[in-house]
Amino acid sequence: MEAQPFFNTIAGLAVSLAGFGALIAWLREDPQSWDAINLWRLKTIVRHALTLAFIALSLAPAYSLSGSVDTTIRWGAIALILAEINDMVLNRHPDPEIWNDRLAWRVNMAFGVFMALLQVANLFWASVGVLQIGALMWLASPAGIFSNFVREIGARKQELPTSTE
Numbered sequence: 001m002e003a004q005p006f007f008n009t010i011a012g013l014a015v016s017l018a019g020f021g022a023l024i025a026w027l028r029e030d031p032q033s034w035d036a037i038n039l040w041r042l043k044t045i046v047r048h049a050l051t052l053a054f055i056a057l058s059l060a061p062a063y064s065l066s067g068s069v070d071t072t073i074r075w076g077a078i079a080l081i082l083a084e085i086n087d088m089v090l091n092r093h094p095d096p097e098i099w100n101d102r103l104a105w106r107v108n109m110a111f112g113v114f115m116a117l118l119q120v121a122n123l124f125w126a127s128v129g130v131l132q133i134g135a136l137m138w139l140a141s142p143a144g145i146f147s148n149f150v151r152e153i154g155a156r157k158q159e160l161p162t163s164t165e
Helices: 004-027 036-066 069-090 102-125 128-159
Strands: none
Touching (some): 004 036, 036 069, 036 128, 069 102, 102 128
């Protein structure tokens, strides 16, 4: 498939993001225990990243077996739909420790529905571009979660009280 280099790159980026989970483990505030937010972050980053890597890399054998770009695109679209449905099921009951802002949870779920519907439409369109957009959207999740973690590290250090002796 002509777009396979793109998907191989996405797979490589996804695996790299999964490795960032180790940074979360190393940089967490309490090295003896996990708070709910950082545990959710770690699990979600690794789950999304490895799922995307598998989907992106599975397109090459799907094309080799089918010989059809349209069939390969539909396989990728189905895989992204199933991954998104799984994620929405896992997050259907927002944990207040993780989703203290109910609006953020709603936006996350709405984004998931949009992404899944885009790939449902792609079952009919069989557009490699729409599949590529879906892969980028899925990659945005672990990247965004890790980015939020890094941003909050700096914010926490700024909030620490200073000594006035």
